[in-house]
Amino acid sequence: MSLEEKTDRQSLDPETQRRFEALALPHLGHLYRLAVRLQRSAQDAEDLVQETYVKALRAFPALRDPERIRPWLCQILSRLVYDDHRTEPREVAVGDLAELDRFSLYDLIDQEDPFPYSDQLHRDFLARFDDGEVRRALLALPEAYRVPLVLLYVEELSYKELADALGCPVGTIMSRLHRGRKILERELWECAKQRGIVRTR
Amino acid sequence: MKLTCEQAVKQFFAYLDRALSGEEFADLEAHLAACLDCCDKLSFSRELDAFVKRHLPDNPVPAALEARVRRALERAQGT
Numbered sequence: 228m229s230l231e232e233k234t235d236r237q238s239l240d241p242e243t244q245r246r247f248e249a250l251a252l253p254h255l256g257h258l259y260r261l262a263v264r265l266q267r268s269a270q271d272a273e274d275l276v277q278e279t280y281v282k283a284l285r286a287f288p289a290l291r292d293p294e295r296i297r298p299w300l301c302q303i304l305s306r307l308v309y310d311d312h313r314t315e316p317r318e319v320a321v322g323d324l325a326e327l328d329r330f331s332l333y334d335l336i337d338q339e340d341p342f343p344y345s346d347q348l349h350r351d352f353l354a355r356f357d358d359g360e361v362r363r364a365l366l367a368l369p370e371a372y373r374v375p376l377v378l379l380y381v382e383e384l385s386y387k388e389l390a391d392a393l394g395c396p397v398g399t400i401m402s403r404l405h406r407g408r409k410i411l412e413r414e415l416w417e418c419a420k421q422r423g424i425v426r427t428r
Numbered sequence: 429m430k431l432t433c434e435q436a437v438k439q440f441f442a443y444l445d446r447a448l449s450g451e452e453f454a455d456l457e458a459h460l461a462a463c464l465d466c467c468d469k470l471s472f473s474r475e476l477d478a479f480v481k482r483h484l485p486d487n488p489v490p491a492a493l494e495a496r497v498r499r500a501l502e503r504a505q506g507t
Binding site: 239244256260264273277284285331349350353356379380385404405411412 | 479481487489490504
């Protein structure tokens with residue numbers, strides 16, 4: 228039986244719980260912001276934060292370094308999302324992987340040249356998207372890609388730290404970050420086509 | 429140049445994420461020093477990362493969330 232399973236079945240003494248709350252609750256805002264970036268709705272984000280704290284309380288006796296409580300809480304939260312979706316998403320969700328790896332938003336903008344008089348074509352292309360469109364593009368990523376990418380952007384973790392946090396090999400992290408960004412590029416291109424920023428092919 | 433453009437492009441994300449070192453890092457730097465097209469592509473990848481980061485949602489923390497979490501912790505201890 229793991230330490231986490233052991234502690235799952237026992238109530239902590241009131242002093243330990245108070246200590247946990249004093250150490251962990253100041254990070255509520257940080258965890259909520261991370262949760263909002265990983266989940267599809269604000270309600271889902273609140274549920275995830277609550278689940279994270281309950282799980283963390285039960286595992287708290289196993290935390291060796293209380294100074295590292297924030298990354299530890301972020302890891303628990305991320306794993307709650309990632310572990311349900313850790314296998315390679317079905318092909319239907321992301322399309323042909325070889326084709327995805329070759330996808331280049333830069334080249335497509337170059338070829339399409341939607342703003343012929345622009346001297347900063349690619350920057351002008353990005354400037355056409357608003358917060359909601361970027362958020363929808365990000366949410367189009369299956370969790371197996373979105374979780375490592377958001378952690379990279381928000382927590383600025385190294386590949387090794389991401390691999391440790393999500394419990395997978397560094398090679399998997401590298402490939403998920405690569406493909407996650409490619410899916411994001413593809414979604415922005417599709418959005419541009421739908422909005423008529425570029426001609427539909 | 430040791431790397432072709434196709435090989436260089438495949439390394440861009442690892443380069444931006446500071447995950448390249450040693451020979452891989454040196455080979456890519458050498459390629460970039462000699463290939464303007466790859467420099468432009470790398471700049472765009474860097475800009476796209478910064479662009480997505482700027483647009484990540486940043487909702488204010490709901491006022492009632494801390495009380496909700498405290499109640500959940502109490503319940504968890506009671507069970």
